Amino acid sequence: METKRLTxxxxxxxxxxxxxxxxxxxxxxxxxxxxxxAVYAQKxxxxxxxxxxxxxxxxxxxxxVVSVKTREPIPKEKIFDxxxxxxxxxxxxxxxxxxxILADAAGTGVDVVATKQVLAP
Numbered sequence: 001m002e003t004k005r006l007t008x009x010x011x012x013x014x015x016x017x018x019x020x021x022x023x024x025x026x027x028x029x030x031x032x033x034x035x036x037x038a039v040y041a042q043k044x045x046x047x048x049x050x051x052x053x054x055x056x057x058x059x060x061x062x063x064x065v066v067s068v069k070t071r072e073p074i075p076k077e078k079i080f081d082x083x084x085x086x087x088x089x090x091x092x093x094x095x096x097x098x099x100x101i102l103a104d105a106a107g108t109g110v111d112v113v114a115t116k117q118v119l120a121p
Contacts, residue, residue: 001020001021001022001027002020002021002022003018003019003020003021004018004019004021004045005017005018005019006019006040006041006044006045008032008036008037008040008041009040010034010036010037010039010040011034011036013033015031015032015033015037016031017029017030017031017032017037017040017041018030018031019041019042019045021045026042026045026046029041029042047075048075048076049073049074049075049076050073050074050076050079051069051070051072051073051074052069052070052074052079052082052083052105052112053067053068053069053070053115054067054068054069054083054086055067055068056068056086056089056090056091056101057090058090058091058092058093058095058118059090059091059092059093060092060093060120060121061092061093061094061095061118061119061120061121062093062118062119062120062121063116063118066091066095066101066114066115066116066118067114067115067116068086068101068102068112068113068114068115069112069113069115070082070105070108070110070111070112070113071110071111071112071113072110073110074105074106074108074110075108078105078106078107078108081106081107082102082105082106082108082112085102085105085106086101086102086105086112089101089102091114093118093119093120093121094117094118094119094120095114095116095117095118096114096117097113097114097115097116097117098113098114099113099114100112100113101113101114
C-alpha cells in the first residue's frame, strides 16, 4: 500500500490530505473538509496538471516582455518542456490580450496566450 500526503489548494483552509493507494487505485482519501478536497486529491494523484504563467521577450515592443499563460492547465510533467519552448519564442509587437504566443505547447494541444497588451513604441 502507498500513502501520499498532500495539502489541498482549493481554498484557504489548506487541508492536510492523506491518500491511500494500492496498485494505482485509490482506496480512500481523508483529511478533506469539503468535497473539493477529495476531488483535488483524486486529480493530483492520478493526473496532476498546472497552469503555466511566465513572461516572454518581445521584439520591437514598448515593453521588453509580455506576460503569458497556458489557456488551460497542462500535465505537470510537461511544464519544463513548455518553458523551454517559450524561451525560444520572441513575438513582435503589437501584442493583444488573448493572442496565441505559442500554439500546442510541448505537444499538449494547449496554447500559450498573452495576458497583457504590448504596443509598438
